Structures are given as structure tokens and as C-alpha cells.
Amino acid sequence: MIETSPATALHAIGLNKSYGALAATRDVSLSVPAGSALGIIGPNGAGKTTLFNLITGAVRADSGEITLFGEDIARFDARRRCLAGIARSFQVPQPFTGLTTYENALIAAAFGRALSEKAARPHAREALERVGLARKADMPAGNLTLLDRKRLELARALATGPRLLLLDEIAGGMTEAECSELVELVREIRDAGVTIVWIEHVLHALLKVVDRILVLDFGKVIAEGPPETILRDPHVTSIYLGPEEIQA
Amino acid sequence: MSNTTLRVVLGLTVAALILATAPLWAGRADLRLIGEMMSYLALAVLWNLLAGYAGLMSVGQHAFVGLGGYVLVIGTVSMGLPPLATLPIAFVVAGLAAAAFALLLFRLVGAYFAIGTWVAAESVALVFAGVPAWGGGAGISLPADVVRSIAETREMREFVVYWLLCGLGIGTLSAAYTLIRSKPGLALMALRDNPTAAVSVGVNISRIRFWTYVMVAALTSVVGAIIFLQKLRVSPQAAFSLQDWTVAVIFIVVIGGIGRLEGAIVGTAVYFLLRETLSGYGVFYLIVLGVVAILVVSFSGRGIWGLVERHLGWSLLPTGRRMSA
Numbered sequence A: 001m002i003e004t005s006p007a008t009a010l011h012a013i014g015l016n017k018s019y020g021a022l023a024a025t026r027d028v029s030l031s032v033p034a035g036s037a038l039g040i041i042g043p044n045g046a047g048k049t050t051l052f053n054l055i056t057g058a059v060r061a062d063s064g065e066i067t068l069f070g071e072d073i074a075r076f077d078a079r080r081r082c083l084a085g086i087a088r089s090f091q092v093p094q095p096f097t098g099l100t101t102y103e104n105a106l107i108a109a110a111f112g113r114a115l116s117e118k119a120a121r122p123h124a125r126e127a128l129e130r131v132g133l134a135r136k137a138d139m140p141a142g143n144l145t146l147l148d149r150k151r152l153e154l155a156r157a158l159a160t161g162p163r164l165l166l167l168d169e170i171a172g173g174m175t176e177a178e179c180s181e182l183v184e185l186v187r188e189i190r191d192a193g194v195t196i197v198w199i200e201h202v203l204h205a206l207l208k209v210v211d212r213i214l215v216l217d218f219g220k221v222i223a224e225g226p227p228e229t230i231l232r233d234p235h236v237t238s239i240y241l242g243p244e245e246i247q248a
Numbered sequence B: 001m002s003n004t005t006l007r008v009v010l011g012l013t014v015a016a017l018i019l020a021t022a023p024l025w026a027g028r029a030d031l032r033l034i035g036e037m038m039s040y041l042a043l044a045v046l047w048n049l050l051a052g053y054a055g056l057m058s059v060g061q062h063a064f065v066g067l068g069g070y071v072l073v074i075g076t077v078s079m080g081l082p083p084l085a086t087l088p089i090a091f092v093v094a095g096l097a098a099a100a101f102a103l104l105l106f107r108l109v110g111a112y113f114a115i116g117t118w119v120a121a122e123s124v125a126l127v128f129a130g131v132p133a134w135g136g137g138a139g140i141s142l143p144a145d146v147v148r149s150i151a152e153t154r155e156m157r158e159f160v161v162y163w164l165l166c167g168l169g170i171g172t173l174s175a176a177y178t179l180i181r182s183k184p185g186l187a188l189m190a191l192r193d194n195p196t197a198a199v200s201v202g203v204n205i206s207r208i209r210f211w212t213y214v215m216v217a218a219l220t221s222v223v224g225a226i227i228f229l230q231k232l233r234v235s236p237q238a239a240f241s242l243q244d245w246t247v248a249v250i251f252i253v254v255i256g257g258i259g260r261l262e263g264a265i266v267g268t269a270v271y272f273l274l275r276e277t278l279s280g281y282g283v284f285y286l287i288v289l290g291v292v293a294i295l296v297v298s299f300s301g302r303g304i305w306g307l308v309e310r311h312l313g314w315s316l317l318p319t320g321r322r323m324s325a
């Protein structure tokens, strides 16, 4: 039965998506309690980003049910899901390259929150300040470094005022210090009441934030549970984790 | 009013004043040329909004230019309306036609959309060529009494049409500038830069695309009506000319700078400069146009204005939002 209680931020049952003969996700179900943080791990090509595309509505699922805080959003397109409170960061940053960093955030705040441009301004500014991009606010987004583009992804997602935030590999390529800052930031966001789903290869960062972990392999959920259990699961370790990664 | 807004308003006002007083200092041929440039400026601004911002690569805008021309003639000849009264009718008729086209065309993407717009335009041309009462394939002229109703003397008539064209050129540019500086303008720029990201932050791209298509068609048709008010005669071939109303306009926008408001201004200037200096050389002129287009596009995806913007940091019509402001 699909969840209709608002205490569950995200509930999906049996999400399927195939590209030709390739099943990118198979029968994926997941449930994320409001205010919690779920980590998603899995090898390259496991279907993690595809799952985000199905949740945000960027790609239409072949089948499956999905609710957001108890509301059926299966028929919502990507824009309505954004307005309903889902925001994402893209694994490959997708800035509006012809605009400034600030304008990127401003668009997210104005449309994602359905506000006038004027009313959106403080939200855009706040989002940039939170991710540490305020100093580069008036720079063309096309000139940002990869790391800053990732920050911008996060800022833009935050600017829409999300209830559910989907993060797709935002820690990759960061230094130790930057990574700790990021972890701190994601925790703050969660502590402010935003539910988090985070795809991440940098496990030690993920482990500092998430309550549970879901493991995808070949489009299927092969394990789900608290981090301690998941990382000790021999099935998971054999498929995905090298022994050195657990220690890291 | 901010400093930039003031500068732009001042600039546009000065330009409008200089243009408006041109009958005092310019000759007949010059007035005709400036008027024609203004009509192309308007068409280029509109096509730029459509293709450069909304991502709708239409190659069928001549449908709406021609529709405007025919509304003018049918309205004045068959319905006895004063010429100026046909302008709002052209606006509405083309807007409705575009809305109907959109139902079909918006199911197509990329090259299919482009081809669809072209097919739609040719179909409209066929319809008008097929009605004997509207001149059929040969076309139809504005009768003398209609021509006289614009103004008594030929000189005054030319002034009136000239002023209308200038109003249209400057008016369209100002309207586009105001649009880009408003909230829908943010949506258009987001759409221009990255449609996927635009949707993901809540921009309603279907709605903005639809309204851009409809409004651009409606205004294109008004431009068409005034163009044919100057020519005083329509025929299917002239009114629905792919070459004159679509190809030339695409050339202007692409070399000037697609997706930049200034692009239409720069492109119009370059196009007329080339046309006027090379008009005596026949085919050679077309070759030069082609070479210029290829050169500009291979050096800059955003045309001549893209280079100017990147290397000199200039902006004639600044639309940027600053956080500090």
C-alpha cells in the first residue's frame, strides 16, 4: 500500500524505467521518513541518477507509485514536483551559463517558490550565502570552477525552498576541509527540517549525515538499512565496497 | 528608476527622436531604407525572442508577415476599414492562427518543429493564393481611395508609413527589453541557457513557449501589415516570401548574436551595410553573406555581439540582476 501519511516524506513503490533493453531501475521501492536522511550507494551505472530522475519527474517512470508527504505526485510533471517541494542537484552541474551566479539562484527562488522577483531576492541571497558563493554572486556562472558549479547546484536547489532535497554526488573532488564544511552544511539543512536523499561515493562524508543507506545494483535495491548493518552485509561488500573504502 | 534603466530609456528616446525627425533632413530614398531597416529590426527582435530565448527554431515566420499583409488588404478592400484599423485585427488573427498551429507544432521537437513551421507557412500561402476574390496567385493592390485615406499627398503618406515603421522598430525593441527585465524574462533566459534545469527549479516552460510563440506571431503580423502598407500591394509570393521574411531575419539574428537583445540591432546594421555596398554585384553578394555567416558562427556561437560582450564587456541593453542592488 502506498503511504498517504504526511509523516513519510517520500514513498515509492515499484519504480521501473527501461532504456530499450536496459532496465535502469527495476522495481525500486523506498520510504523516507520526514526529517531523516537517506544515503544511496551503488556502482557506476547502477541506476542511482535514474532513480532521482524518476523522483523529480525529469524522466517519466514506466510504472510505479510515488507519494510526497502523503500526496500522490505520480502524475505531476517536473515543475509541479518542484513546486510541491522536491529539489535536486544535478550530478553533472547544469548552470544557466549565460547568467550570473546570483541570477541562477534568483530564478530558482522566484519560480520554485512562486514569488515575485522582488520577494525572491532575499531567498536567493541566503542560498548563496549558505553555500559560500555570495562573494561570486555577480560572476557569470559559466566561469565558475567545477567545485563552485556544484555549490551552485546546491544553492539553486535550496533557493526553491525544498521539503525534500536530492543530492547527486556533490562531495566528489573536494578537499578534506571542503568536505567537512559540506557535511556540516547538509546537517544544518536536515536539522532545519528538510528531508535528505544523498547519492554519494565519498562514503565517510555520507556516513556523517545519513540515518539509513540504500544500495542499488543493476537497477535493483539489494539492501536497505542502518549504515552499520549495510556496511557489514557480505552481499553488499562483495558487490560494491572494497575493504579499504570501509575504513576510509 | 535605476541608473542603467535611465540610460537605456534616454538612449532609446534619443534614437526615437533622431529617427522621427529624419523627414526633415533625409531624402526619400534614405527614408525608405531606414524604414525598411526598422521593419527588419522589429522582425529580428521577435525572431530572436522565439528562437534565441524560447528555443523555438521557427523557419515559418513568413506565414505571419504574409497574414498581416493580407489582413491589411482584405480589411481595407473587402471590408472598407481604414488601414490603421486593420493593425489590431492582424494582431488578433495571427495570434489565433499561431495558437492553432501551436496545438500541432508543439508536439514536434528540434528539426521536426522547424520543418513543421515551414510546412505550415507554405500551407497558409496556398490558401491565400487560392482565393480569387483576394487576387489569387497574382495578388491585389490597395485601391487609390484607400491609399489616399492614409494621407492626402504622397509625401505625407511616405512620412506616415516611415513613422509607423520607426515606432514599430523602437517599440518592439523596448518591449523586448522590458520583457527580459521582468519575471517572465528570467524564465526566458533560463530556458535559453538550460531547459532541463529551468524545469527542475519550477519554470513553466510549456507556458512561456506557447505565449512567446503566439505573441511573436501576432506582432510579426502587425509588422507585415505595415510593410505592405508601404508596398501598397500584396501577392502570395511577396507576402509569404521565405527568403525575405525568414531567411534574411535568421541571418540577421545569427550574425548579430542569437539570444542577446543587442544581436538584432548589430545584425540589422551589418545586413544592410552588406546589402547596400554589394547590391550591384548580384550573386557575389549572396556569397559574401554566406561567408560572413559562416565566419561569425565559427568564431562565436553568440554572433558578433557575443564577441563584443565577451571581450569588451559592453552592454547596450543591460538586463543583469545584481545581488548588491
Ligand SMILES: Nc1ncnc2c1ncn2[C@@H]1O[C@H](COP(=O)(O)OP(=O)(O)OP(=O)(O)O)[C@@H](O)[C@H]1O
Pocket: A019, A022, A023, A024, A042, A043, A044, A045, A046, A047, A048, A049, A050, A051, A091
Ligand atoms: N537517457 C538515457 N538513455 C539511455 N540509457 C540511459 C539513459 N540514462 C541512463 N541510462 C543508462 O541507465 C543506467 C543507469 O544510469 P544512471 O545514470 O542512473 O547510473 P548511476 O548509478 O547514476 O551511475 P553513476 O554512479 O556513474 O552516476 C546506465 O547503464 C546508463 O547508461
Ligand SMILES: [Mg+2]
Pocket: A048, A049, A050, A091, A168
Ligand atoms: Mg549518477
